Amino acid sequence: MKKATSGGRPISTKASSDLKAAALRLIRERGYEKVSIATIAKEAGVARQTLYNRWNTKADLVLAAVFEETHNYAAEPVLDDAKDCRTKLEEFLINVFEHLKIDGDTLRALIASAQHDATFHASFYTNFVLPREKMITALLHHAQERGEFPAKRNPEMVSTFIHGAFWYRLLNRGTLDANFAKDVTTEVFV
Amino acid sequence: MKKATSGGRPISTKASSDLKAAALRLIRERGYEKVSIATIAKEAGVARQTLYNRWNTKADLVLAAVFEETHNYAAEPVLDDAKDCRTKLEEFLINVFEHLKIDGDTLRALIASAQHDATFHASFYTNFVLPREKMITALLHHAQERGEFPAKRNPEMVSTFIHGAFWYRLLNRGTLDANFAKDVTTEVFV
DNA sequence: TCATTTTGTGGACGGCAGTCTATTATTCAA
C-alpha cells in the first residue's frame, strides 16, 4: 500500500534519469569496475546520497539503466508459423549476441555482482534471467507441438543448456557471435 | 629462468600454508565476502604485506587453497571399459556436485572475482575451468569411439552445454544434486 | 503566511583494498 501523503518535496525524476544516463555512458566508456558511485553522481550533477536514496548499489542502478534501453529493442521471438523454430532460435541468439557487443562486459559485471549480493540477485533473476529463460522454453515447447522437436526431449533442460552455454562463454570471455549461435542451434536440433 | 641467487632470507613456507589454511577455514565459516584480507592475515599470524607478497588478491589465495585440497580427491573419470560412459558422466557430475555442497559458494565467489580481474581470470581459466572441460570432452569422444554417443554429435558443444548448465545453476543459486546430474545426463544421451 | 512533510545536499565517519616505505630478521658467501 502506498501511503497517500500530502505535501513534501517531490522526487526529482530528472535526477533519476540523469543518474541512469550518466551511469550507462560512463560504464560504456570506461568499463563497469572503473566507474565509482561518486563519479556517477558527480557526472549527473547530483548528490551521492540521492543515488543511494533510489538504488542500493551500483548494480541496481545499472540494471535499471540497461532495462530502460533494452525495453526499446526487446526482441522476443514470436511464436507464429512464419519460420521454423530452428531458424527462430538461431535468429534470437544472433540478436542477443549482437546487443552484447555493446553491453556484454556490463552483463558480466552484473552477474558477478549478483554473486555477492543476494538482494540484487533476486531482482536480477526475476526481472532479467527468468523472462529470457521462459522465452526459450516457450519456443521449444512450440517446436514440440509443431513436431520440429522430438517429444522425448526436455525443453526445460535444453533451455538450461542453451542459456548455460551462453553464460559459460560470456563469463569465460569467449566470443559470442553468429557462428556460436549457429553451432548451438545445430546441436540443439541435431 | 630462475635467478640462482645466494643468500637472502628464505620464503617462509609455514606462512604460506598458514595463510591458505586460515583463508579456507574462515571462508567456510563466514562466507567469502565476509572475510577481509586483513582478517585472514591476522588469523594466520602473518603481516598483511606478506600475503600480498605471494598473491595479488584474495581470489588468488583462495584458489590456491582450494587447489591444494582438491588435488587430494580429484575424481577424473577413467576412460576404461568398466562402465558405460553415460554412467561415468552421471557419477562424475554427482561427485562434483557433492564437493560443491562445501565449496559451492566459494566457487561462485571465484567466478565472480574472475569477472573484474582479468589476471585472475586467466589463471582460473587455465588451471581450473579448462581442465574440467577437457575431462568431459575426452569422455564424450571416448563414448563416440565406443558407439555409445552418435558420431554426428559435437562433443565440444555438448561439453559446453554440460558445464554451462552447471554454471547457470550454480550462479543462479539453484540446487546442484544427484537429480540434476541425472537429468543432465539423460538429456545428453537422449 | 506559516507549520509540516519529504527530498536534495554537503560533510563526516569507519572499514576495507591496495600500495609504499622504513625497519628488522634470516640466510649465504667472502
Place this chain on the structure above:
DNA sequence: TTGAATAATAGACTGCCGTCCACAAAATGA
C-alpha cells in the same frame, strides 16, 4: 665475523563504499 641479499613486519597513505546527520529546498494544507 662481516656484508650483501632477500623476506617479514608494522605503519602510513589514498581511494572507495556505505552510513549517518544537520541543514536547505520544495511541495501541501491550514
